[in-house]
Amino acid sequence: MTTIACKFQEVRTRIDAACRAVGRDPCEVGLLAVSKTFPADCVAQVARLGQQAFGENYLQEGVDKIAQLRAAGWTSLVWHCIGPVQANKTRLVAEHFDWLQTLDREKIARRLADQRPAQLAPLQVCIQVNVDGGANKAGVAPDEALALARVVAQLPRLCLRGVMSIPEPAPDFDTQRALHLRARKVFDEIRAAAVPGCERFDTLSLGMTGDLEAAIAAGSTLVRVGSGLFGTRPQRA
Ligand SMILES: *Cc1c(COP(=O)(O)O)cnc(C)c1O
Numbered sequence: 001m002t003t004i005a006c007k008f009q010e011v012r013t014r015i016d017a018a019c020r021a022v023g024r025d026p027c028e029v030g031l032l033a034v035s036k037t038f039p040a041d042c043v044a045q046v047a048r049l050g051q052q053a054f055g056e057n058y059l060q061e062g063v064d065k066i067a068q069l070r071a072a073g074w075t076s077l078v079w080h081c082i083g084p085v086q087a088n089k090t091r092l093v094a095e096h097f098d099w100l101q102t103l104d105r106e107k108i109a110r111r112l113a114d115q116r117p118a119q120l121a122p123l124q125v126c127i128q129v130n131v132d133g134g135a136n137k138a139g140v141a142p143d144e145a146l147a148l149a150r151v152v153a154q155l156p157r158l159c160l161r162g163v164m165s166i167p168e169p170a171p172d173f174d175t176q177r178a179l180h181l182r183a184r185k186v187f188d189e190i191r192a193a194a195v196p197g198c199e200r201f202d203t204l205s206l207g208m209t210g211d212l213e214a215a216i217a218a219g220s221t222l223v224r225v226g227s228g229l230f231g232t233r234p235q236r237a
Contacts, residue, residue, distance in 0.1 A: 055080040
């Protein structure tokens with residue numbers, strides 16, 4: 001087996017074990033392969049193992065990789081933008097990605113709705129929630145998420161799918177789970193509000209290589225794994 005195939009197995013095994021530990025069905029938890037900084041041929045290696053969903057943080061890098069993989073015949077991969085998006089870069093997301101997980105402002109949502117090409121499926125979006133209150137951090141405050149959800153759900157060409165969060169790294173399982181549970185609470189609140197236009201609200205994107213077990217314990221339906229699959233990332237200049 002290649003190194004990537006071994007790592008892919010390891011990650012699947014971790015997800016399965018984490019689900020079993022809390023009595024969840026492993027089918028409830030999807031895997032997003034975070035391929036930022038890794039070249040297109042690494043993506044193709046993981047795609048050959050059956051992985052469909054890939055996450056990119058840096059827009060231009062992601063757009064280039066999407067084009068390379070499409071040109072190589074990988075036309076059914078699903079691409080998630082999981083990085084910050086400036087207002088002047090929304091067109092790259094609207095025209096090239098299938099999902100945006102880091103929506104945290106009405107202005108960005110409106111631009112995406114205007115720019116999403118009519119021939120593409122609606123852009124699937126998650127609202128990013130800032131669960132640990134870092135003032136410089138992306139994400140809406142938990143008590144502002146429902147209001148944003150109501151706006152986003154009404155916009156054409158966007159489909160609001162859930163909530164995502166990137167808490168600061170925490171040293172132990174209980175602290176990690178407690179932070180993830182704050183995002184879970186926001187997810188449950190929006191779902192309970194039965195926001196009109198939000199009928200496919202099913203995605204709680206929580207957990208990375210270091211904390212996926214705690215995220216699954218908190219109810220994650222999508223873990224975003226980069227280094228656990230592809231190896232240590234080169235430092236970005
Ligand atoms: C880089 C990144 C990940 C993956 O992180 P790893 O620790 O390498 O698994 C997940 N989510 C987001 C938003 C990221 O930026």
